[in-house]
Amino acid sequence: MLRGDSENRLVRTFRPRRRKLGPELSKVYERLKDDWSIAEHGPTLDLLEVFGNNNSVCLEIGCGRGDLAVSFGPTHLDHNLIAIDIHTRGIANILQGIESHSLxxxxxxxxxxxxxxxxxxxxxxxxxxxxxxDPWPKPREQRRRLLRPDVVRECARVLKVGGVLRLATDIEDYWRKSVSVVAANESFDEPEFSRPDWRIETVFERRGIKEGRQPVDVSWIRQV
Ligand SMILES: C[S@@+](CC[C@H](N)C(=O)[O-])C[C@H]1O[C@@H](n2cnc3c(N)ncnc32)[C@H](O)[C@@H]1O
Incomplete structure (x- = not known):
């Protein structure tokens, strides 16, 4: 069970936000969401049934505007991808990408x-x-970060042995603390620092670079 703090309740990792979709994107969203969505709640997923094949499955947590998912899908047809975000806009963009690339x-x-x-x-x-x-920079907010012990434990559970957990961030404190959090979990190997060639630059990354921050890519392989 994912809890996250000693008060034993779910500690949210995102900032709620309401932004309406434009009329075009609204139509795309309404037309496609039922066919290409997986529900957040429900029984254990049968991924063979979801995708109709046995290809490996990647999970993108916090896909934002959806740019990476839209670029990865058509160029990696031998992989399956599940992209999740709280916010509708990125989900709608990905749905549009699914339709236009017949993914x-x-x-x-x-x-x-x-x-x-x-x-x-x-x-x-x-x-x-x-x-x-989301960086959650203030010390009292850091328990909201995604790479915290309970989430890392759950990632280890759902990854195959040999599977990879990847982080990219331009917040030095974030990756350094994540390295410590993952090191405390015996399932993962030593961190590796390299950027996968398919990880395109997103708006968030570009903004950070403009503001003088350097992105760092870290990955860990599940070893046991
Ligand atoms: C700073 S944005 C980065 C988006 C994207 N990965 C990129 O590089 O452009 C972080 C995203 O993570 C999402 N997020 C945070 N916590 C989440 C959660 N628990 N489940 C799903 N999405 C979450 C936020 O809604 C936000 O869109």
Missing amino acids: ENTRVVEGDVLVLLKRFADASLTEIWVFFP
């Missing part, structure tokens, strides 16, 4: 990954990506 290998989840993670069977995912997570 069969991409699904979206509009919801909280802390809830969704419970739907994955043990050792069912090949990769989990946490790219430019």
Whole structure:
């Protein structure tokens, strides 16, 4: 069970926000969401049934505007991708990408990954990506960060042995503390620092670079 703090309740990792979709994107969203979405709540997912194949499944946590999912799907047809975010706009953008590229290998989840993670069977995912997570910089907010012990434990459970947990962030304190959090979990190997060539630059990354911050990519392989 994902809890996150001693008060034994779910500690949210996102900032709620309401922003309306424009009329075009609203239509796309309404037309496609039922066909390409996975519900946040529900029984354990049968990924073979979801995708109709046995290809490896990657999970992008916090897909934001959806740019990476839209670029990854068509260029990695031998992989499946589940992209999740709380906010509707990115989900709608990905749905549009699914339609325009006739993608069969991409699904979206509009919801909280802390809830969704419970739907994955043990050792069912090949990769989990946490790219430019909300930084929660203030010390009293840091318990809201995604890479905290309870979430890392759940990532270890759902990743296959040999599967990879990836983080990219331009907040030095974030990656350094994440390295410590993951090191405390015996499932993961030593961190590796390299950027996958398919990880395109997103708006968040570009903004950080403009403001003088350097992105750092860290990954950990589940070893046991
Ligand atoms: C700073 S944005 C980065 C978006 C994207 N990865 C990128 O690089 O452009 C972080 C995203 O994570 C999402 N997020 C945070 N906590 C989440 C959670 N528990 N479940 C799903 N999405 C979450 C936020 O809604 C936000 O869109």
